[in-house]
Amino acid sequence: xxxxxxxxxxxxxxxxxxxxxxxxxxxxxxxxxxxxxxxxxxxxxxxxxxxxxxxxxxxxxxxxxxxxxxxxxxxxxxxxxxxxxxxxxxxxxxxxxxxxxxxxxxxxxxxxxxxxxxxxxxxxxxxxxxxxxxxxxxxxxxxxxxxxxxxxxxxxxxxxxxxxx
Numbered sequence: 001x002x003x004x005x006x007x008x009x010x011x012x013x014x015x016x017x018x019x020x021x022x023x024x025x026x027x028x029x030x031x032x033x034x035x036x037x038x039x040x041x042x043x044x045x046x047x048x049x050x051x052x053x054x055x056x057x058x059x060x061x062x063x064x065x066x067x068x069x070x071x072x073x074x075x076x077x078x079x080x081x082x083x084x085x086x087x088x089x090x091x092x093x094x095x096x097x098x099x100x101x102x103x104x105x106x107x108x109x110x111x112x113x114x115x116x117x118x119x120x121x122x123x124x125x126x127x128x129x130x131x132x133x134x135x136x137x138x139x140x141x142x143x144x145x146x147x148x149x150x151x152x153x154x155x156x157x158x159x160x161x162x163x164x165x
Contacts, residue, residue, distance in 0.1 A: 008158050010151045012144070017126060020146035021116035024064070027153035028112030031057055032105035034160045042101045046163050051091065053160045057104045058096040059087060060156045064111035067149045068118050071142055074130045075122075079139070081131040112153075119146055 003012040016023075035042060035057050042054045051059065066085045073080055090096070122142060132140040132148075140148075 005151060005155060008151075008155045010154055012147050012151065014141065014143040014147055016150070017119075017143035017146040020150050021119040023150045024119075024153055025109075025112045025116050027150070027157055028060070028064070028108050031060060031153070031157050031160060032109050034157065034164060035101040035105040035108075037164050040164055043097045050159070050163070052097055053163050054099060054101050054104055055091055055096040056156045056160050057101065057108055058094065058099055059090070060153060061104060061108040061111045062090060062094075063087075063149065063152050064108070064115045067145060068111070068115040070130060071115075071118050071122075071145060074128045074142055074145075075125050078128045079130065081137070082133055084133045115149070 004010070035053060037053075040053070043052050045052045045055075062085065070082050073082070086093075126141065126143050128142050129139050130142075130145070131137050132145065
């Protein structure tokens with residue numbers, strides 16, 4: 001995978017992993033504030049191929065919870081193969097568009113705190129690995145997982161803001 005996201009300009013640098021917890025908490029707070037935008041249609045899709053702001057918020061919340069469990073498992077079982085989170089089907093199965101934006105914002109900040117706590121406590125396990133399923137199965141260190149999760153948060157904050165402008 002290229003180390004630069006062509007869409008948002010995020011550059012993957014595993015040296016940034018130690019600050020990932022703080023970055024994720026901050027970005028989740030920004031998403032939560034965006035979901036509190038007065039008089040905004042947070043559940044409506046601007047285009048059929050784009051998720052709505054609340055759907056992106058739900059997705060990010062679930063990413064943080066899934067990543068937390070993956071990192072915890074990698075600490076117990078270095079090198080395990082993670083399964084896909086089923087990102088697209090969750091939108092329907094969990095009814096993302098029908099969820100209350102205030103609830104999603106609160107859950108998102110809680111998920112960021114939970115995941116941040118796990119990252120803050122990694123100690124000597126940063127180099128533990130998992131076989132990560134996206135974009136293709138590949139061995140990834142927990143450093144990469146942390147940086148990738150910062151990318152997810154930053155990228156989806158941009159997705160939400162683009163729809164609210």
